[in-house]
Amino acid sequence: MTKLPLLAALAIAATLTACGGGPPADLFLVTRSGSIPGAKLTLRVIDDGGVSCNGGTRHDITSEQLIEARELRRELDGDDHAKDKAKQEGLAAQRINLPPGSVTTLSYRVRSEKGTVVFSDTSARQPQAFYRMAKLTRDLARQACGLPR
Template sequence: MRRRPAFALAAAVAALATLSACSGPEPADLFVVSRTGTIPGAKLSLRFIDDGGVSCNRGPRKDITSAQLITARELRRELDGEKDDDVGLAEKHIDLPPGHVTTLSYRVRSENGTVAFSDTSAHQPKAFYRLAKLTRDVAQQSCGLAR
């Protein structure tokens, strides 16, 4: 007995509906970096996603390397704290003023708050230097941007 095309189409639609229902919740954001500056190409928005992806300037998801994902997760722990009693940088709402000659400024929003700093801010925690480097590396490698 031959199956009718309508039956095959209905079976395919049902299978897709079942697969999409099983896909689970969206992966969590690790943090969002907004970068501005005085040089061409400085303006950037990066949304780091816990599944190993990034959204560049609100565009479609792109992959980052395993090493970059590990760094992003470490930075998220430094921003939000490791445990309930550990106060992270974002919970302190650190907002460092820029130095005299600033090229790039960063605002990083995570689950527990926001931090802001510039490339020439004094007394930066080491995490801020790592955030700036990760932002540049991902912008160039995953987003295909100059900076």
């Protein structure tokens, strides 16, 4: 009896695992809190085009939403090919923690592979990416997960 079929099967299994056979990666995790009903949310955005809200089941998101989520991840985690040093490093590596303004409705904590950023809807001097993150969070919660906010 030869071990060739067993070795071939192990090689195929190793190749599949190396080529993405494992679970899809998270793009980022948003934790939202606030002073209005429905503000509390934990949103997990997955690189396979899915999202889960508050630990629930996975829901599909649109192609446009996935593209936006991937772009936001690049802004959070940086882009090695960017010429600008700040864009190479990314917002998460800078550990940005912006204090809320005087009247805050929603606060966000976004965790990605390279770190965590914290901001509120009324934080001063927010990067444009934070406004886009707040909008995407709301859109995904409402459209994909069927939540009111």
